[in-house]
Amino acid sequence: MHLLEVEALSKSYRQIGGESTLAIGEISFQVEKGEFVSLVGPSGCGKTTLLMCIAGLIPASSGMVKVNGAGISGPPKNLVLVFQEYNRSLFAWRSVLGNVLFGLEVRGKLSREAEDRARHLIGLVGLEGFERHYPWELSGGMQQRVAIARALAYGPEVLLMDEPFGSVDALTRLELEDTLLKLWQELKTTILFVTHDIEEAIYLSDRICLLSRRPSRVVRGIEIRLERPRNQLTTRADRRFVELRNDIYRQISDQAVK
Amino acid sequence: MKPPGRINLPGLVTLLAVLLLWEGFSRGSASLQLYFPPVSRILVSLYELMFFRELLGHLLATLGRFAAGYLLAAVLAVFLGIVLGYSRLAYSFSEALIEFLRPMPSVAIIPVAILFLGIADAMMVAVTVYACAWPVLINTIDGVRNIDRTLLHTGRTFGLGRWQALRKIVLPGASPYIVTGLRISLAIALILVTTSEMVVGGSGLGYFILDEERSLQTSNMYAGIFLVALLGYGANRLFVLVEGRVIAWHRRMTAGETV
Numbered sequence: 001m002h003l004l005e006v007e008a009l010s011k012s013y014r015q016i017g018g019e020s021t022l023a024i025g026e027i028s029f030q031v032e033k034g035e036f037v038s039l040v041g042p043s044g045c046g047k048t049t050l051l052m053c054i055a056g057l058i059p060a061s062s063g064m065v066k067v068n069g070a071g072i073s074g075p076p077k078n079l080v081l082v083f084q085e086y087n088r089s090l091f092a093w094r095s096v097l098g099n100v101l102f103g104l105e106v107r108g109k110l111s112r113e114a115e116d117r118a119r120h121l122i123g124l125v126g127l128e129g130f131e132r133h134y135p136w137e138l139s140g141g142m143q144q145r146v147a148i149a150r151a152l153a154y155g156p157e158v159l160l161m162d163e164p165f166g167s168v169d170a171l172t173r174l175e176l177e178d179t180l181l182k183l184w185q186e187l188k189t190t191i192l193f194v195t196h197d198i199e200e201a202i203y204l205s206d207r208i209c210l211l212s213r214r215p216s217r218v219v220r221g222i223e224i225r226l227e228r229p230r231n232q233l234t235t236r237a238d239r240r241f242v243e244l245r246n247d248i249y250r251q252i253s254d255q256a257v258k
Numbered sequence: 259m260k261p262p263g264r265i266n267l268p269g270l271v272t273l274l275a276v277l278l279l280w281e282g283f284s285r286g287s288a289s290l291q292l293y294f295p296p297v298s299r300i301l302v303s304l305y306e307l308m309f310f311r312e313l314l315g316h317l318l319a320t321l322g323r324f325a326a327g328y329l330l331a332a333v334l335a336v337f338l339g340i341v342l343g344y345s346r347l348a349y350s351f352s353e354a355l356i357e358f359l360r361p362m363p364s365v366a367i368i369p370v371a372i373l374f375l376g377i378a379d380a381m382m383v384a385v386t387v388y389a390c391a392w393p394v395l396i397n398t399i400d401g402v403r404n405i406d407r408t409l410l411h412t413g414r415t416f417g418l419g420r421w422q423a424l425r426k427i428v429l430p431g432a433s434p435y436i437v438t439g440l441r442i443s444l445a446i447a448l449i450l451v452t453t454s455e456m457v458v459g460g461s462g463l464g465y466f467i468l469d470e471e472r473s474l475q476t477s478n479m480y481a482g483i484f485l486v487a488l489l490g491y492g493a494n495r496l497f498v499l500v501e502g503r504v505i506a507w508h509r510r511m512t513a514g515e516t517v
């Protein structure tokens with residue numbers, strides 16, 4: 001049994017005029033327990049839509065999502081989505097610590113241990129000393145780390161991340177990638193990661209699902225057999241890394257021509 | 259905005275200057291004194307009325323109606339506002355009615371209220387509730403509707419139910435709007451209470467002011483007016499104090515943006 005299964009999922013949005021746009025053509029893939037899988041596809045191909053369907057926040061038009069073998073009909077308990085608009089997903093009236101504690105509070109697990117766990121995660125994402133700050137007092141990259149810490153503190157089995165590093169500078173981005181890998185290994189979470197940065201996907205993942213333009217389909221699944229722990233310098237300089245990147249680029253530009 | 263709690267010195271100077279000017283004018287012309295008794299005499303009247311006559315009773319009557327009407331309106335309007343802000347259906351059914359009733363000056367319903375409730379306290383409180391409910395209602399609806407969808411989605415992905423979302427996201431998210439409505443209503447409450455007291459008579463500062471004017475006790479009349487003004491001022495200070503505790507995050511956030 002797979003931890004997460006997406007079966008022939010499609011989604012169309014109804015427009016105001018009455019016609020509908022098909023955002024997701026038909027997508028199927030599986031994610032195994034403990035895996036780090038990336039979804040790569042061009043902007044507007046329906047990645048956010050797909051994650052929202054998997055998170056049970058919007059209904060799919062057809063097909064289904066299964067978690068641990070059971071079809072979902074709402075937000076699954078053991079799965080959390082980190083939103084693309086992280087700055088809009090933080091609670092402005094809660095401090096960093098208050099935000100990170102949010103998920104535990106909802107579960108009714110507010111205790112000494114919960115707070116210790118929250119503080120530990122805040123430290124792991126590099127925000128030690130900012131516990132009492134408010135989200136609007138932080139930079140974009142710091143806000144994103146709060147969102148990540150909040151999701152991890154909840155202790156989900158599956159973490160969905162929607163272009164989490166899309167709006168931070170290149171240096172911070174490398175740093176956050178390594179932080180994420182460290183956390184993933186430490187917490188043994190399963191991660192489904194959306195990006196349109198091919199190198200980022202290769203660097204982080206066990207496997208990549210390459211999506212086509214809208215209406216999107218899975219064009220190809222690519223296993224990434226680079227050793228872990230990965231390293232920003234040596235892994236990216238590895239011959240296999242470069243080959244994978246070229247291969248994927250070629251595939252995408254072929255598609256663009258068609 | 260100036261930080262609350264700090265004394266505004268230039269403002270205080272202006273206020274004192276106006277009072278002194280008033281005092282001087284009044285003392286300068288005996289014919290003016292009926293209309294503008296000197297401030298010092300008004301203050302003496304205020305003191306005597308408060309401690310040796312019935313003004314304290316009128317103050318308490320007004321205060322009671324004011325507090326009852328305002329608080330009732332606040333609870334009612336926040337509740338209704340959340341329902342109407344949350345439910346598209348409820349809103350579409352009530353929108354036309356709201357748009358029709360809202361622009362009507364609330365004092366216009368005083369006769370209707372007298373018709374149904376007589377001239378008891380209940381009538382004055384009812385009128386106050388009606389008038390105060392509007393700004394709170396409209397602002398609460400706005401606040402609830404302006405809550406970012408991403409925040410609601412965030413709640414759901416963490417397994418928040420509808421009721422929990424109401425308490426943990428909708429209420430705090432809409433609180434800056436709700437507070438704005440509550441602040442507007444505070445002034446409205448005092449207007450409606452004193453106006454209906456003038457119409458109904460019997461007790462309250464509104465009644466007292468009008469009654470003293472009719473018997474040409476202008477210095478007493480002004481004493482009553484000063485007292486209403488002080489009541490309004492005090493209520494506002496109290497409000498700002500509570501507001502500072504409830505939505506401190508919001509003030510700091512918006513203050514930060516303008517720097």
Ligand SMILES: Nc1ncnc2c1ncn2[C@@H]1O[C@H](COP(=O)(O)OP(=O)(O)OP(=O)(O)O)[C@@H](O)[C@H]1O
Nearest residue numbers: 013014023042043044045046047048049050196214
């Ligand atoms: N709420 C909505 N209503 C109608 N159409 C929508 C809605 N959300 C997205 N779409 C449409 O669905 C398609 C996919 O959007 P989506 O946001 O899922 O893309 P994406 O792959 O996440 O893009 P990006 O990489 O830029 O974030 C787009 O064509 C968009 O116009």
Ligand SMILES: [Mg+2]
Nearest residue numbers: 047048049084
């Ligand atoms: Mg997106």
